[in-house]
Amino acid sequence: MDNRPIGIFDSGVGGLTVTSRVINELPCEKIVYFGDTARVPYGSKSKKTVTKFAMQDVRFLLSKNVKAVVIACNTVSSNSIEDLKKEFDIPIFGVVEPGAKQAANVTKNTNVGVIATAGTIRSGAYERAIKQFNSNISVYSKACPLFVPLAEEGWWNDKITYLTAQKYISGLIDKKIDTIVLGCTHYPLLRKCIEETVGPDVSLVDPAYETAVALKKYLFKNNMLREGQCGGHEFYVSDITETFEKICFEALKQKYDAKLINIEEY
Amino acid sequence: MDNRPIGIFDSGVGGLTVTSRVINELPCEKIVYFGDTARVPYGSKSKKTVTKFAMQDVRFLLSKNVKAVVIACNTVSSNSIEDLKKEFDIPIFGVVEPGAKQAANVTKNTNVGVIATAGTIRSGAYERAIKQFNSNISVYSKACPLFVPLAEEGWWNDKITYLTAQKYISGLIDKKIDTIVLGCTHYPLLRKCIEETVGPDVSLVDPAYETAVALKKYLFKNNMLREGQCGGHEFYVSDITETFEKICFEALKQKYDAKLINIEEY
Numbered sequence: 001m002d003n004r005p006i007g008i009f010d011s012g013v014g015g016l017t018v019t020s021r022v023i024n025e026l027p028c029e030k031i032v033y034f035g036d037t038a039r040v041p042y043g044s045k046s047k048k049t050v051t052k053f054a055m056q057d058v059r060f061l062l063s064k065n066v067k068a069v070v071i072a073c074n075t076v077s078s079n080s081i082e083d084l085k086k087e088f089d090i091p092i093f094g095v096v097e098p099g100a101k102q103a104a105n106v107t108k109n110t111n112v113g114v115i116a117t118a119g120t121i122r123s124g125a126y127e128r129a130i131k132q133f134n135s136n137i138s139v140y141s142k143a144c145p146l147f148v149p150l151a152e153e154g155w156w157n158d159k160i161t162y163l164t165a166q167k168y169i170s171g172l173i174d175k176k177i178d179t180i181v182l183g184c185t186h187y188p189l190l191r192k193c194i195e196e197t198v199g200p201d202v203s204l205v206d207p208a209y210e211t212a213v214a215l216k217k218y219l220f221k222n223n224m225l226r227e228g229q230c231g232g233h234e235f236y237v238s239d240i241t242e243t244f245e246k247i248c249f250e251a252l253k254q255k256y257d258a259k260l261i262n263i264e265e266y
Numbered sequence: 267m268d269n270r271p272i273g274i275f276d277s278g279v280g281g282l283t284v285t286s287r288v289i290n291e292l293p294c295e296k297i298v299y300f301g302d303t304a305r306v307p308y309g310s311k312s313k314k315t316v317t318k319f320a321m322q323d324v325r326f327l328l329s330k331n332v333k334a335v336v337i338a339c340n341t342v343s344s345n346s347i348e349d350l351k352k353e354f355d356i357p358i359f360g361v362v363e364p365g366a367k368q369a370a371n372v373t374k375n376t377n378v379g380v381i382a383t384a385g386t387i388r389s390g391a392y393e394r395a396i397k398q399f400n401s402n403i404s405v406y407s408k409a410c411p412l413f414v415p416l417a418e419e420g421w422w423n424d425k426i427t428y429l430t431a432q433k434y435i436s437g438l439i440d441k442k443i444d445t446i447v448l449g450c451t452h453y454p455l456l457r458k459c460i461e462e463t464v465g466p467d468v469s470l471v472d473p474a475y476e477t478a479v480a481l482k483k484y485l486f487k488n489n490m491l492r493e494g495q496c497g498g499h500e501f502y503v504s505d506i507t508e509t510f511e512k513i514c515f516e517a518l519k520q521k522y523d524a525k526l527i528n529i530e531e532y
Contacts, residue, residue, distance in 0.1 A: 020349050040317050048503045049304050118508075146426075149415045160412075160429050167426065239315045242384075264530055 002224040005030040005234070006009040006215070007061030008070040012040030013054075013232055013244050014148070014185030015072030016251040018095065022070065023233075026219070028219035029226050031233040032064045036263055038238035039104065041148060042075040043117025043184070051194060058235070059266040067224060070215060071095065074183050074207070078125030091218055092220065098214045099181050099207025100129030103137075106203045110137045113172035113202075115194075116183030118143040126183055131237070140175045142185075144168045148237040151189040152243055165197040173198060181205045189250060238263040268490040271296040271500070272329030272481070274336040277319075278306030280511050281338030281412070282517040285363065287478035288336065289499075289518070292485070295492050297499040302529055304504035307414060308341040309383025309450070316385065317346040324354055325532040326502070333490055336481060337361065340382050340473070344391030356380050357484065364480045365447050365473025366488035368396030369403075372469045373445040376403045379438035379468075381460075382449030384409040392449055401494045406441045410434045410450075417455040418509050427456060431463040439464065449472045455516060504529040 001247065006026070008019050012035050019033055034057055044052045047251075054076045061069055068091040071077045071084070073147075076095030085092050103112050114126040121143040130139050147168075150161050180202055182188060188206055195204060219225050235258040237244055244258050272292070274285050278301050285299055300323055302308075308316045320342045322469050327335055334357040337343045337350070351358050368390075369378050380392040387409040396405050413434075416427045438446065442480030446468055448454060454472055461470060501524040503510055510524050 040310075044306075044507060044509065045304060046507060075437050145413065145419055146415050149412050151409055158433075160426055160433065163426050163429065167424075178402060239311050241310060241312060243310065 001227045002067050003226050004065050004067035005032045006068050006070065007034070007066030008063065008072050009034040009036070009057040009061060010072040010185060011035070011042035011075065012037050013247040016248055017185050017188045018070065018072035018208040018211060020216065020251045021208045023084050025078050025212040025216045028230045030231065032061060032066055032236070033233065034060055034186050034236045035244065035258070036238050037241055037244060038115070038263065041117070042073060043112070043119040043148070043161060044145070045119060047079045047228065050075055051083050052082060054080045055087060057265040060261065060263060062088070062090070063266070064234070066090070068093065068219070070211060070217065072185055072208070074113065074185060075119040078120045093211055093215050093249055095207040096129050098126050098210035099183065099205055100126055101133055102210045103179050103181050103205045104130050104133035106205060107167045109176065110134070110176045111167070112137055112139050113173055113175070113177035113180040114139060114141045114183050115144050115168065115187065116141070118145055120183050126181060130189040140172050140177060142168055142172055147184065147190060148186045153210070154246065156190060156193065162183035162197065165190070165193050167233065169194070169197050177202060179203045179205060181207065183207065187212045189247070235259065236261050268333050269492050269494065270331050271298045271332035272334050272336065273300070273330065273332030274296050274338050274453060275300040275323040275327060276302070276338040277308035277341065278303050279513040282514055283340035283451050283454045284336065284474040284477060286517045288481060289473045291478040291482045294496045296497065298327060298332055298502070299499065300326055301510065301524070302504050303507055303530065304511060307383070308339060309385040309414070310359070310411070311385060313389070315347045316341055317349050318344045320350060321353060321528050322532040325349055326527065326529060328354070328356070329532070330500070332356070334359065334481065334485070336418065336477060338451055338474070340451060341385040344386045344389035353455045359477055359481050361451070361473040361477045362391050362395050364476035365449065365471055366392055367399055368397050368476045369445050369447050369471045370399035371439045373403060374473060375442065375444045376400070377441055377443045378405050379403060379405055379441070379443035380407045380448040380449050381410050381446065381453065383414070384411055386449050393448060406438050406443060408434055408438055413450065413456055414452045417452040420512065422456060424460065426462065427459050431456070431459050435460070435463050443468060445469045446530065447472060447473065451472065455513070501525065502527050
């Protein structure tokens with residue numbers, strides 16, 4: 001057994017949807033969450049900048065004595081996971097590989113859609129990862145930059161969100177996809193709208209859930225599960241904003257206070 | 267005369283619309299522009315974080331030997347201008363005061379609308395500034411978080427942008443405003459949509475233009491205009507992204523290359 005906490009970080013608050021999945025799968029673990037709300041979003045920034053920020057994020061979590069790190073950010077998972085694994089001697093889990101694996105398992109007609117931020121799409125990480133599991137799969141990708149602000153605005157069921165989804169996703173539907181990957185941690189907040197836009201014949205893959213399952217298997221296999229008392233989660237941000245509270249409650253159905261840290265010191 | 271350049275900074279690329287206005291009004295001046303594209307946006311962040319970032323931005327411009335600084339960012343102008351003026355011994359121009367003054371001059375029925383980012387609206391800076399010019403004016407404010415990503419997506423004439431504008435602005439129209447302040451530097455890119463949404467009886471105030479005029483008057487009065495050769499503008503960013511190129515060309519009708527700097531060193 002290993003009673004140290006699990007570290008989870010994201011560019012901001014989107015990673016709280018991943019945290020929710022991890023807590024569901026591993027209810028006895030303690031979580032230390034960091035959201036880089038001062039520098040959010042990462043999705044529109046370059047690989048070099050994203051990797052630099054991610055290094056600081058992991059260093060902060062290590063200062064909290066975590067036993068494993070979950071990159072609850074598709075942009076970092078896509079662009080920087082190899083650099084992070086080289087730099088740090090700790091198990092590091094990204095969301096891309098588990099999501100890609102599930103997409104490859106689920107598709108029947110080998111046409112898979114991926115929706116994500118510009119940075120994730122530009123990296124080509126989902127496409128590469130899905131093709132590693134099955135090279136016959138055709139991957140169709142689409143960056144959806146408005147989905148994050150729409151989710152943060154709380155317009156989850158608004159006509160504008162449905163029209164935006166239609167505009168972004170119609171090209172993927174034309175390609176006859178039967179599976180779509182929600183390649184950004186905010187997108188589960190728009191799940192209903194995305195589900196209705198793609199229709200009942202397209203399966204949704206949520207990499208957050210797949211990552212939580214992969215983490216659980218790893219901790220079990222390596223005898224690293226926590227024993228004893230549950231909970232005591234800690235939340236840290238680099239800037240105090242209203243959005244943390246709103247999304248935290250939506251994702252975790254519970255109010256948590258976040259502590260402020262200066263991430264540039266790490 | 268004073269041949270040193272004028273420094274202009276913004277959280278990202280929106281300040282290029284202000285730069286365009288300054289170049290139009292002062293075609294013989296040299297501009298040094300900094301866009302903090304690694305940490306954009308500021309509009310959703312706290313006053314403390316915004317002020318810290320803005321201090322670094324000004325320190326960078328001072329390292330380029332500028333004679334005056336234009337804060338081409340409504341969020342910084344609203345939250346941090348007093349702190350910046352205390353810290354630095356150089357003329358500093360924000361966009362809020364000139365915009366507020368013009369709104370107070372233009373309104374006939376004393377009902378003024380202000381649209382801006384969440385950070386600018388929360389600061390109450392436009393409301394305070396407009397009331398300083400005329401305390402009888404009623405100011406109605408509305409944060410429009412989707413306008414920046416819509417402008418950056420290039421959906422300037424899209425139905426989604428019109429519906430979003432309708433949703434944000436209808437409450438202001440109900441208040442019988444006859445003047446509306448474009449309180450974010452991205453919004454001039456959506457000018458046509460905003461104009462059509464508010465209708466022909468509402469005057470649009472663009473603080474970028476008013477700021478350029480105020481700067482011109484100041485430099486003239488203090489004998490600080492540049493003489494000799496024009497142009498030679500320099501553009502710096504904290505992250506290289508495609509958006510700079512797209513918005514730069516849209517705002518300045520010319521291609522410029524931006525140099526990368528590490529703003530955290532300042």
